[in-house]
Amino acid sequence: MVYVVLGTQWGDEGKAKVIDYFSHQFDYVVRFQGGANAGHTVHVGEKKFVFHLIPSGILHEKTQVVIGNGVVLDPVCLLEEMESISREVSFEGRLWISNKAHLVLPYHKWLDAAKEKKAKNPIGTTLRGIGPAYADKVERLGIRLGDLFLSEGDLTSRLEKAYEVKAFLLQKYYGMDVPMTIEEILREILQYREKLAPYVTDTERLLQKAAAERRNILFEGAQGTLLDVDFGTYPFVTSSNTVAPYALVGSGLGLVDVANVVGITKAYCTRVGEGPFPTELKDSTGEFLRKQGGEYGSTTGRPRRCGWFDVVITRYAIGVNGVSEIFLTKLDVLDGLDEIKVAVGYEIERNGQRERLDYPPQSWEELEQCKPIYVTLPGWKGKTAGVKRYFQLPSEAQHYIEFLEMQLGRKISYISVGQDRTDVIER
Numbered sequence: 001m002v003y004v005v006l007g008t009q010w011g012d013e014g015k016a017k018v019i020d021y022f023s024h025q026f027d028y029v030v031r032f033q034g035g036a037n038a039g040h041t042v043h044v045g046e047k048k049f050v051f052h053l054i055p056s057g058i059l060h061e062k063t064q065v066v067i068g069n070g071v072v073l074d075p076v077c078l079l080e081e082m083e084s085i086s087r088e089v090s091f092e093g094r095l096w097i098s099n100k101a102h103l104v105l106p107y108h109k110w111l112d113a114a115k116e117k118k119a120k121n122p123i124g125t126t127l128r129g130i131g132p133a134y135a136d137k138v139e140r141l142g143i144r145l146g147d148l149f150l151s152e153g154d155l156t157s158r159l160e161k162a163y164e165v166k167a168f169l170l171q172k173y174y175g176m177d178v179p180m181t182i183e184e185i186l187r188e189i190l191q192y193r194e195k196l197a198p199y200v201t202d203t204e205r206l207l208q209k210a211a212a213e214r215r216n217i218l219f220e221g222a223q224g225t226l227l228d229v230d231f232g233t234y235p236f237v238t239s240s241n242t243v244a245p246y247a248l249v250g251s252g253l254g255l256v257d258v259a260n261v262v263g264i265t266k267a268y269c270t271r272v273g274e275g276p277f278p279t280e281l282k283d284s285t286g287e288f289l290r291k292q293g294g295e296y297g298s299t300t301g302r303p304r305r306c307g308w309f310d311v312v313i314t315r316y317a318i319g320v321n322g323v324s325e326i327f328l329t330k331l332d333v334l335d336g337l338d339e340i341k342v343a344v345g346y347e348i349e350r351n352g353q354r355e356r357l358d359y360p361p362q363s364w365e366e367l368e369q370c371k372p373i374y375v376t377l378p379g380w381k382g383k384t385a386g387v388k389r390y391f392q393l394p395s396e397a398q399h400y401i402e403f404l405e406m407q408l409g410r411k412i413s414y415i416s417v418g419q420d421r422t423d424v425i426e427r
Ligand code: IMP
Pocket: 010, 011, 012, 037, 038, 039, 123, 124, 125, 126, 127, 128, 129, 130, 131, 222, 223, 224, 227, 236, 237, 238, 239, 272, 273, 274
């Protein structure tokens, strides 16, 4: 069976916990896009693990993990991450990285920072070099992981081609010094070669074989649907396709039957970085959600913007991903609120006329002008935190869930009510 599990909002929906929750049923857990911009936190008992590149399935002994061709790989970050969990897990024969994954190199991070600094409307990127690395990929200037194993001469000539343009841009356009010479970069990347060699392979072939043997494969999305380069709030997006169909492109599995697309949806909304966010709360309720939910970026530590649940964008995400069921996360964060609002539509003024929208407009400028139309639901006095059965939830919490299901037209099959991997209600 093949599952795709991904976020239906702006990322940080609590994906790592969900993937960790499902992982024991899967033989392979696969990352197919993004890079070290992702920050996936898993709590196991007292221990906290933060993953940026390695699929969190690595915590399950019997699971093999794959970093697919669609990922942009920062070798420094990967090696650091491996080091940080090497006491807990083994990688030999369990971690596989595509030889076709593009590398994030120092000059991608310099450019990311230079662009953000110079921009009038910065994106608020994670500064991990993601955009410039994907730009090199489509510009055919990228260096792929497998290229590290070329002769030094061939690798140097590829590097020269990519580096020249960056050095020119940095110096002449951004007015910056270039921090490293090409020789220094070459020396640095050659160090990764030996360390990564045991894990590099044609991962598409590995996965195709696994699928033919009817092994269970779980695709782990990073970021969220509204950050997708096509379907997100462009240009305030990341530089990869985060949607479910890309799981197949970013892994080379071919067109197989995907049994289930699980949409991970937080019980409220958050966003890091710039860009439109119709239900954002800049008041004490927003502050309450940030505090209760620990809403600070796990990659950058930035405070996340918080707001009410938005049916319009979630329904849109269900469509572009083909979501079949929903895993609702962080319901317990809403414990203690007197009332809870849900945006069920937007209102916008166009040519002097007020219009009601139930689908997000194409431009970020218009989305920014949209005023949410709220339905107000009662909050609950009791706690949902730690509850194990659906019927034990306060009736208002059950009402909230059933209201969302009705609005979204999808079953909420799982509800997460706490940090630990056991804090999940299955319905
Ligand atoms: P980039 O991916 O670093 O280029 O950043 C582009 C946008 O995506 C920024 O708004 C980031 O805050 C956002 N972003 C990137 N990765 C994540 C993530 O894992 N969670 C939430 N937001 C992210």
